[in-house]
Amino acid sequence: MIVKRPDLSFLKKIFFYDLIKGLLLTFSYQRPSANYTEQYPKERAKVAERFRGAPRLNNDPITGETLCIACNLCALACPEHCIEVGWERDPAGKKALTTYTFDLSRCMFCGLCEDACPTPCLELTQEFELSLYGRRDMKLDRQQLEAGVQPLIYTR
Amino acid sequence: MQEYAIDYVLIPLIKIGIVFGALSGVIAYLTLLERKVIAFMQVRLGPMRVGPHGLLQPIADGLKLMLKEDIVPERADRWIFTLAPVITLVPAFIVFAVIPFGPTIHFLGRDIGLFITDINIGALYVMAISSIGILGIILGGWASNSKYPLLGALRSAAQMVSYEVALGFSIMGVLMLSRTLSLVGIVEAQRDSHVWYVFLQPLGFILFFICGVAETNRAPFDLPEAESELVAGFHTEYSGFRFSLFFLAEYAAMIVISSMAVTLFWGGWLRPFSSIAALGFLDVIPGVAWFALKVVIFLYFYLWFRASWPRYRYDQLMKVGWQILMPLAIANLIITAVLVLAFGGAK
Numbered sequence: 001m002i003v004k005r006p007d008l009s010f011l012k013k014i015f016f017y018d019l020i021k022g023l024l025l026t027f028s029y030q031r032p033s034a035n036y037t038e039q040y041p042k043e044r045a046k047v048a049e050r051f052r053g054a055p056r057l058n059n060d061p062i063t064g065e066t067l068c069i070a071c072n073l074c075a076l077a078c079p080e081h082c083i084e085v086g087w088e089r090d091p092a093g094k095k096a097l098t099t100y101t102f103d104l105s106r107c108m109f110c111g112l113c114e115d116a117c118p119t120p121c122l123e124l125t126q127e128f129e130l131s132l133y134g135r136r137d138m139k140l141d142r143q144q145l146e147a148g149v150q151p152l153i154y155t156r
Numbered sequence: 157m158q159e160y161a162i163d164y165v166l167i168p169l170i171k172i173g174i175v176f177g178a179l180s181g182v183i184a185y186l187t188l189l190e191r192k193v194i195a196f197m198q199v200r201l202g203p204m205r206v207g208p209h210g211l212l213q214p215i216a217d218g219l220k221l222m223l224k225e226d227i228v229p230e231r232a233d234r235w236i237f238t239l240a241p242v243i244t245l246v247p248a249f250i251v252f253a254v255i256p257f258g259p260t261i262h263f264l265g266r267d268i269g270l271f272i273t274d275i276n277i278g279a280l281y282v283m284a285i286s287s288i289g290i291l292g293i294i295l296g297g298w299a300s301n302s303k304y305p306l307l308g309a310l311r312s313a314a315q316m317v318s319y320e321v322a323l324g325f326s327i328m329g330v331l332m333l334s335r336t337l338s339l340v341g342i343v344e345a346q347r348d349s350h351v352w353y354v355f356l357q358p359l360g361f362i363l364f365f366i367c368g369v370a371e372t373n374r375a376p377f378d379l380p381e382a383e384s385e386l387v388a389g390f391h392t393e394y395s396g397f398r399f400s401l402f403f404l405a406e407y408a409a410m411i412v413i414s415s416m417a418v419t420l421f422w423g424g425w426l427r428p429f430s431s432i433a434a435l436g437f438l439d440v441i442p443g444v445a446w447f448a449l450k451v452v453i454f455l456y457f458y459l460w461f462r463a464s465w466p467r468y469r470y471d472q473l474m475k476v477g478w479q480i481l482m483p484l485a486i487a488n489l490i491i492t493a494v495l496v497l498a499f500g501g502a503k
Contacts, residue, residue: 019465025464035199
């Protein structure tokens with residue numbers, strides 16, 4: 001490869017034109033508005049609106065009962081088969097949700113389960129702090145899913 | 157007898173204590189300043205966790221370096237390996253014996269000069285002592301018995317030979333103008349001639365500062381420790397406290413070069429336009445503060461250079477040293493000599 005050097009005039013050379021140009025650039029970056037750093041646990045990163053994070057099973061805000069109708073569509077939609085829906089028939093013959101497990105260790109956050117859900121029950125939230133101490137802990141049960149991931153909020 | 161003891165033992169001891177303590181503090185916070193300035197120039201924040209805005213970071217760093225395991229390589233020359241950091245550090249500190257921080261002040265009925273001592277060969281002393289530091293680098297690299305330190309040490313030796321000469325020549329113009337080698341005398345000569353020597357010796361100053369940066373092994377002349385090619389250069393095998401001695405020496409040397417640039421070219425402790433009485437209100441700021449301010453500006457330049465410029469290649473370094481800086485320094489010397497002879501000094 002042939003590197004073409006900038007052809008500086010003699011005057012520019014003896015007054016370090018290119019070096020001073022570099023110095024001025026780095027100097028201008030010192031203004032606080034140029035700073036990119038986010039102080040992570042104290043300042044939380046803003047994720048995109050369509051970000052898909054920790055799953056949550058939503059309850060009806062008025063009655064507090066689950067919105068899940070145990071239709072099993074999420075489990076069918078999941079390409080990784082990481083959702084298991086358990087149900088039983090109630091006296092009226094309708095399906096009622098009993099257990100629900102969501103294996104986070106296999107989940108790839110594609111969001112197909114969320115799209116398949118006919119009620120506003122299953123939601124992939126904006127929470128991104130999903131680290132746990134072992135694979136076994138990553139199998140979330142119904143209670144954990146209804147509570148959702150609670151991030152530890154640090155203050156400045 | 158009592159008076160003698162106070163004048164020649166007590167007062168110098170107090171001065172040495174103050175200078176040593178202040179210097180250690182300045183070096184500690186210079187490391188923080190370096191990390192902060194370079195971080196801001198790279199659109200980062202730098203240390204933020206230890207204390208507000210990382211202000212206690214130097215203490216944490218110091219503690220870490222003290223407590224770290226001290227490893228001596230098995231095949232190293234143990235004696236020289238131990239001695240090398242000390243050889244580098246001690247000259248960097250004892251140079252401050254002659255650097256004047258401020259004018260003579262009247263305190264408790266005594267005239268106290270704000271310098272440890274004023275010897276009539278001050279500039280020569282600084283040049284001689286500050287060169288010894290590189291000996292420690294060479295010895296450290298050699299004694300480590302490892303390839304990267306050795307390469308760093310070789311580069312350091314070559315760099316010293318190339319830049320020491322131009323450094324010496326570049327201050328000669330100032331010495332001819334002031335007609336003294338005493339650093340206090342040089343500052344007083346600048347006061348009496350009503351002009352800082354940087355305005356009479358601009359080329360001399362630029363050469364001095366370039367050679368000074370090369371002499372202290374700082375970017376863009378940091379070939380002896382070139383981390384991208386030589387791991388860590390001459391201090392690759394050093395760890396813990398011994399490494400911190402090299403580290404201290406490097407920063408002390410930066411302060412030495414900055415202080416020398418201020419003393420020789422930028423009027424030492426003098427306020428700007430020291431001959432204009434209308435600016436007398438500037439005298440409320442003491443000379444020591446003016447000196448410190450100027451030194452900090454030069455230290456900032458060091459950090460600024462490091463954040464902005466890439467390292468010279470080895471052959472470029474040699475070329476700049478021998479083919480550009482040396483001839484320019486000699487030309488500057490000859491022109492200054494002719495002008496001093498023709499006009500009888502700057503006065």
